[in-house]
Amino acid sequence: MAKLELLSPAGDFERLEMAVLYGADAVYLAGTSFGMRSFAGNFNDEELPRAVKFAHEHGVKVHATVNTMPRNDEVARLPEHLEKLQAAGVDALILADLGAFTLAGRYAPGCERHISTQQSIANYECAQAWFDLGAKRVVLARECSLPEIAEIRRKTDPALEIETFGHGAMCVSYSGRCLLSNYMTGRDSNRGACAQPCRYQYALMEEKRPGEYFPVFEDEKGTYILNSRDMCMIDHLQELMDAGVDCIKIEGRAKSAYYAAIVTGAYRHCIDDLCAGRPIDPVWRDEVEHVSHRIYSTGFYYGYPGQYTENSRYIREWQICAIVERCDENGLAACSLRNKFRKGDALELVGPDTRPFGFAAAQMWDEENIPLEEPRKPQMVFFMQLPNQVPAKSIIRRCVDLSAK
Numbered sequence: 504m505a506k507l508e509l510l511s512p513a514g515d516f517e518r519l520e521m522a523v524l525y526g527a528d529a530v531y532l533a534g535t536s537f538g539m540r541s542f543a544g545n546f547n548d549e550e551l552p553r554a555v556k557f558a559h560e561h562g563v564k565v566h567a568t569v570n571t572m573p574r575n576d577e578v579a580r581l582p583e584h585l586e587k588l589q590a591a592g593v594d595a596l597i598l599a600d601l602g603a604f605t606l607a608g609r610y611a612p613g614c615e616r617h618i619s620t621q622q623s624i625a626n627y628e629c630a631q632a633w634f635d636l637g638a639k640r641v642v643l644a645r646e647c648s649l650p651e652i653a654e655i656r657r658k659t660d661p662a663l664e665i666e667t668f669g670h671g672a673m674c675v676s677y678s679g680r681c682l683l684s685n686y687m688t689g690r691d692s693n694r695g696a697c698a699q700p701c702r703y704q705y706a707l708m709e710e711k712r713p714g715e716y717f718p719v720f721e722d723e724k725g726t727y728i729l730n731s732r733d734m735c736m737i738d739h740l741q742e743l744m745d746a747g748v749d750c751i752k753i754e755g756r757a758k759s760a761y762y763a764a765i766v767t768g769a770y771r772h773c774i775d776d777l778c779a780g781r782p783i784d785p786v787w788r789d790e791v792e793h794v795s796h797r798i799y800s801t802g803f804y805y806g807y808p809g810q811y812t813e814n815s816r817y818i819r820e821w822q823i824c825a826i827v828e829r830c831d832e833n834g835l836a837a838c839s840l841r842n843k844f845r846k847g848d849a850l851e852l853v854g855p856d857t858r859p860f861g862f863a864a865a866q867m868w869d870e871e872n873i874p875l876e877e878p879r880k881p882q883m884v885f886f887m888q889l890p891n892q893v894p895a896k897s898i899i900r901r902c903v904d905l906s907a908k
């Protein structure tokens with residue numbers, strides 16, 4: 504059985520760098536237009552070739568999102584955009600609109616065409632139809648269960664690749680086609696500007712009872728529309744492979760570089776253990792608990808998940824302190840500060856292919872060799888003695904509860 508491909512988010516160059524170094528097989532990103540996360544950093548015409556070059560030098564493929572539903576005034580700009588993506592060396596285009604799909608075949612024939620989850624592909628006839636039109640891969644609707652995915656795999660051409668979301672936020676809509684954001688805020692989720700109103704907290708008010716608010720929640724009789732939990736399938740990788748999934752996708756282009764690194768690293772090590780026939784290392788599995796997240800669920804893979812209404816707030820129990828930029832053989836590291844900490848604080852380090860370990864913050868110096876008790880200036884470079892040599896882009900963090908109350 505082929506190894507499950509790991510596809511990680513890359514909202515900007517820092518996040519791309521982290522995803523690549525922490526073990527992604529491929530990354531997905533966007534240019535400055537036609538992507539579904541317009542508030543991620545994204546890549547301009549100068550940055551994109553550099554990003555692709557960095558990924559390719561590390562053996563990592565690059566998928567570019569072109570998955571908005573463009574209007575007439577936008578579609579005229581698509582050919583030039585597609586040509587730039589191909590010229591930059593992008594490996595695949597993630598498309599949703601049939602017109603954009605057709606134009607991609609004409610103006611970027613060197614790129615594979617993958618069909619976005621925005622197309623809500625939930626049956627084998629639809630999946631096969633896209634393959635017959637020239638698609639290399641389909642990203643299935645999040646609403647598909649494992650038995651449905653297995654049936655799609657059995658009843659479609661074996662050359663068609665199947666990708667599914669395995670980790671991250673789930674849109675409350677039909678595979679991301681949300682109307683609520685546009686209605687409430689004027690920000691169109693189908694054109695990359697979602698305000699994520701499904702994650703707000705709501706109460707109902709009856710028009711003749713102003714000021715009396717009734718909570719929206721679920722009881723044994725059903726009915727609830729908002730506040731999906733986050734998806735996490737790290738404990739079910741074998742089941743995904745058995746169902747015929749070729750690629751597992753981590754959601755989160757608008758999330759932090761820390762998130763991209765930690766979640767990618769967790770899935771990388773668990774997939775590698777599984778494919779090598781080793782027991783999954785619980786330390787790496789536990790890494791998904793070290794990022795900001797809501798209560799985890801398995802989405803629709805095992806049937807309708809129901810609603811969780813007890814608490815919609817994010818769990819944040821770890822804070823990044825610094826990034827290791829370089830480290831010599833004696834463990835002396837040049838670091839870039841992210842959040843303040845003091846000498847003597849209990850810290851933890853995790854890095855590319857580096858199992859997490861704890862240590863106490865030791866001697867630190869600034870760039871003028873002046874001893875520091877507490878680095879203070881954001882992004883400042885300082886030197887720190889670590890217990891041993893570690894790879895560049897290792898992350899120093901500490902346990903601190905930052906969850907919203």
